Amino acid sequence: METHQLFKKNETYNGFYAMLLVNRLQMLYFFLIMPNILINPYMIWVLIAVGILSHLNLLLLSKWLLTRLSSNGYNGFVQLFGKKLVRFLSFIGLFFILLKLSVITLGYSEIIQTFMLPATDTNFLVFFILLFCFYVAGKGVEHTIRFVLISFFCTFWIITFFIFFFFPPIAHLSDLYPLIPMEWKVENWKAFFLILSSYSGPEFLVFLGPWLKTNNKTFRYLSYGNALTVVEYVFLFIASLLYFGSDFLSKSQYPIVNMARYFQNPVIERTDMIMLSFELFNLVFAVSLFLLLFYGASKIAFGKMSKPSSGKGLLFSAFLIFIGMVLVNELFWKSWEKQTFLLNLQIIAGSIGYFLVPLVVVLVMRKRGG
Amino acid sequence: MSETKVVLMYIDGLTNPDFVSTVKERISEINFDLFFDSSQVAAFLEEHQNSIFPQFQQTDRPDVVAYSLGLGKITLLVDNTPFALVAPITFFHLFQSPEDYINRWVVASFLRIIRYICFILSVTLIPFYVALTTHHYQMIPIQTLLILVDSRSKLPFTPFWEAFIMLIFIEIIKEASLRMPTKTGQTLGVIGGIVIGQAAVEAGFASNVLIVIVGISTIASFLIPNYLMTKANSLIQLMFLIFSSFLGLIGIALGSIAILAHLNSLSSIKQPYFSPVSPFFRKDWNDLFIRGPLVKMLERPEHLKPLKLKRYKTRR
Numbered sequence: 079m080e081t082h083q084l085f086k087k088n089e090t091y092n093g094f095y096a097m098l099l100v101n102r103l104q105m106l107y108f109f110l111i112m113p114n115i116l117i118n119p120y121m122i123w124v125l126i127a128v129g130i131l132s133h134l135n136l137l138l139l140s141k142w143l144l145t146r147l148s149s150n151g152y153n154g155f156v157q158l159f160g161k162k163l164v165r166f167l168s169f170i171g172l173f174f175i176l177l178k179l180s181v182i183t184l185g186y187s188e189i190i191q192t193f194m195l196p197a198t199d200t201n202f203l204v205f206f207i208l209l210f211c212f213y214v215a216g217k218g219v220e221h222t223i224r225f226v227l228i229s230f231f232c233t234f235w236i237i238t239f240f241i242f243f244f245f246p247p248i249a250h251l252s253d254l255y256p257l258i259p260m261e262w263k264v265e266n267w268k269a270f271f272l273i274l275s276s277y278s279g280p281e282f283l284v285f286l287g288p289w290l291k292t293n294n295k296t297f298r299y300l301s302y303g304n305a306l307t308v309v310e311y312v313f314l315f316i317a318s319l320l321y322f323g324s325d326f327l328s329k330s331q332y333p334i335v336n337m338a339r340y341f342q343n344p345v346i347e348r349t350d351m352i353m354l355s356f357e358l359f360n361l362v363f364a365v366s367l368f369l370l371l372f373y374g375a376s377k378i379a380f381g382k383m384s385k386p387s388s389g390k391g392l393l394f395s396a397f398l399i400f401i402g403m404v405l406v407n408e409l410f411w412k413s414w415e416k417q418t419f420l421l422n423l424q425i426i427a428g429s430i431g432y433f434l435v436p437l438v439v440v441l442v443m444r445k446r447g448g
Numbered sequence: 449m450s451e452t453k454v455v456l457m458y459i460d461g462l463t464n465p466d467f468v469s470t471v472k473e474r475i476s477e478i479n480f481d482l483f484f485d486s487s488q489v490a491a492f493l494e495e496h497q498n499s500i501f502p503q504f505q506q507t508d509r510p511d512v513v514a515y516s517l518g519l520g521k522i523t524l525l526v527d528n529t530p531f532a533l534v535a536p537i538t539f540f541h542l543f544q545s546p547e548d549y550i551n552r553w554v555v556a557s558f559l560r561i562i563r564y565i566c567f568i569l570s571v572t573l574i575p576f577y578v579a580l581t582t583h584h585y586q587m588i589p590i591q592t593l594l595i596l597v598d599s600r601s602k603l604p605f606t607p608f609w610e611a612f613i614m615l616i617f618i619e620i621i622k623e624a625s626l627r628m629p630t631k632t633g634q635t636l637g638v639i640g641g642i643v644i645g646q647a648a649v650e651a652g653f654a655s656n657v658l659i660v661i662v663g664i665s666t667i668a669s670f671l672i673p674n675y676l677m678t679k680a681n682s683l684i685q686l687m688f689l690i691f692s693s694f695l696g697l698i699g700i701a702l703g704s705i706a707i708l709a710h711l712n713s714l715s716s717i718k719q720p721y722f723s724p725v726s727p728f729f730r731k732d733w734n735d736l737f738i739r740g741p742l743v744k745m746l747e748r749p750e751h752l753k754p755l756k757l758k759r760y761k762t763r764r
Contacts, residue, residue, distance in 0.1 A: 089727075091727075094728060095728075190698060194583070194584065194696065194697065194698065195583060195695065195696060195698065198695070203695075203698070206694075206695060206698075206702060207702075210702045210705055210706055210709075213706055213709060214705065214709040217709060217712070217713040218713075221709070221712055221713045224712055224726045224727060225708075225709060225712055225726070227725060227726040227727075227728055228708050228709075228712060228722075228725070228726055231725070344589065345589070346587050346588075346589075347586065347587055347588070347589050348584070348586055348587045351584055351587055351697055352697065354697075355697040355698055355700065355701035356701065358698065358701045358702065358705065359701070359704075359705060362702075362705050
């Protein structure tokens, strides 16, 4: 493993990769539990509205990516914020990454345990997932970004199976009413922030400037990725409404997976298990990318930028994340109330991160006349 | 050190000069006493020595060499060996056969897709059996499950050991048939495959279902046109088998991720090994999983970065 080249930059990737990065980073754990919290049919409009809001965020993001500073990577951020502030922000960023990593990995592991491997401990699953993520991340940022193509091709087709729920006898138009809210409940705010948090992920592209080939079409491609996510979210939410109905949707912890359990063919029953296995491609891709970002951020936070990146450093980061995840799993995730607290924390952190990161970067850039 | 003559062939004005300079540079760096096969030269030219995947295509067919040169690849001829080396290649070139360009495009595409499916079957079918019988019984329809339970009820081994023993057994037969004269090899195949297989079932070492699966998987592995790739197949299968016994389908998925990540990071004379999938070259998909009509394939593969992209002068 040529780990000394973890952050090397030999080639840049065009808008198509940016589109897939946006889409796949938005299609992580939250979309599997989303209908359980959205419940009401009129939340379809909120999904679309927040999707439009996400478009604006991507506009800011594309403005940053188009600058020379973004292609300078770490040095660009130092020019923008100064060395001390960059170190401080990197330190804060470590917690954001660790929280996101914990929620998506533990959430997925729990689903695997519930639906596929009930006798397997989730810590064991987390260990294996991280082990393979370390392998993927060890190939470097370039190859990890490129892995998004493989992740996309292995997962995008899964959604097409859900088209069966749009036809009778399952589909009844009455399940989609009311489409206009008669009252706005407090719980709807949680759903709103969950949606915003679900759309988060592309803000990490801020740090991938050196590897992205940007031009005047960049925003268009980012938008395509986001639009694809909006379509997928709305499609799955409508499918779950048609299948469960608004009244029963809140009773199913994992509505999307539960729906998939009913797919079967004469050769194999429980096709959902195959789908869940394929979904692992997307998780491993995202976790590998976050692992590299975690390692890069920790190098900046602890002032080790002068030292070359190494496989040992990445391994140490993966080990720290594993310890962190095991602790989070034992202390928070396994208890239902505390898990809700952790989910709420990620909902808030994801929303704030997605909202603030592109905004702050562009505002500071404008202030500095960049 | 070696006096072996090596001829580098390419079409001037078509092949990317970077390929030529890279190969020339690497050949000049070779310092070894004896080469008796072109694969040994390839070993010195490859960037990823520890990979199980060949990064140079070995061929003894002049039509393959001519076609490759025409696409913009380079070819090496090594003295005293009938096999030429072709590069840069991608993982997908290993599934292409010269007959693809002789058959009608629909037939050729069908056969090529069959080859890909057989590769996937050959590496995952036995691990899939182990995953299902060890971890995911609920995936098997009840009628099939009854057959399986009946077949496995008297076996002393777990599905993993049952499959592992059969895989090793198949590898022994394959290797033994290679070392024997053709006629003896055929007899060995019949005795090994049918007689010993049947005896293993009757003795209670393996289930009927597994024998069928092993048979399909082994035959499927022979559809891969590249000999070196066929050899790599067994190792991938074994790796998947181990993962599937631990984590079922998740193990197979993790194994696939590892293989794909590895392929994604490989290169053949500095060109990405997994293109045109990753990096993505949309136009090159005309000759990837399907072999498009020749009249539609007006351009050379973009991922080979040829100096002349157009293949024909069109009348339009």
